[in-house]
Amino acid sequence: METEEGETEPMSLIEVERIAEALVFASSEPVPEAFLSERLPRGTDVGAVMRRLVEAYAPRGVNLIRTGDRWAFRTAADLSFVIRKDENEAKKLSRAALEVLAIIAYHQPVTRAEIEEIRGVQTSKGTLDVLMEAGWVRFRGRRRTPGRPVTLGTTVEFLDHFGLEELRDLPGLEELKGAGLLSGRIPPGFAIPIPQNVDELAEDEDPITQLDLEELGLLTPGGEADE
Known part of the structure; x- marks a missing residue:
């Protein structure tokens, strides 16, 4: 005016x-x-x-x-129970996918090898694909170590879906115990890492390039995105 x-x-x-x-x-x-x-x-x-x-x-x-x-x-x-679930709602995540998602959320930036070391078992490509298709996990960069492994992290969509303002809002040890997600005898010295808000690359990470995306199958040679 x-x-x-x-x-x-x-x-x-x-x-x-x-x-x-x-x-x-x-x-x-x-x-x-x-x-x-x-x-x-x-x-x-x-x-x-x-x-x-x-x-x-x-x-x-x-x-x-x-x-x-x-x-x-x-x-x-408190009103979520009255919202009718879509009949085509995505299937619940498998236990393996939940474990991998939790490790990425708390330990990011993390590589596939580091995820497998924490879990003690191999992680299938299919498990990571499910998390990527859900939009909750992304490729962050390349670790500056031999082999230059890809690092993984969570997305804004992950925060939005789980109602988190930032990664530091993820539950800690006492909250997980109170929710019954950690039961039985907890090993001495067991601790839940404090999640860090790591939107920018860490000092030991390099950015993902177009060649990296082609190698990962996210782009076809020449720069066109795969359908």
Whole structure:
């Protein structure tokens, strides 16, 4: 809105919140804060705006949640039981896939050999394929060691699916015991690693190149993505 002098009238806080709300609602994927910042008035404290919206939606049937640096609307956790499951819902993960996913989540960046060392058994390509197809695991880079093994990590979609804001929100030892996921006698010195937020490559990782993607079967020679 412009004043008589031609100057733009500052937008009210309610209008700013409505725009942020609409941008998140209209997106089929979690919306990055950078995206919101580009579309809200210059100088807007995006974090403050979103925190106010979080409070406004807290008692409602849908909640505004943060996953990493992205925002999305999700059904309130206590109402999930009333949402009818799709008949074509993906099958539950196998125990092997759950174990591999947990190891990647807590130990990333991690290589396939390191996963097998922790589990004590070989990890099939099919297990990793299932996690990749679900969008929860990604190739991160190449480890600077002999053979340059590929490193694996989780994705924003992993955080979103499991309702986590960041990796540090993964349950610790006491939480796992309380949920009954660790039962029986726990070996002395047993510990759950503290997950790190490792979006950027570690010092011993090199970025994935086009040749790497071709080698991994993610791109056909020449740069075209496989169907």
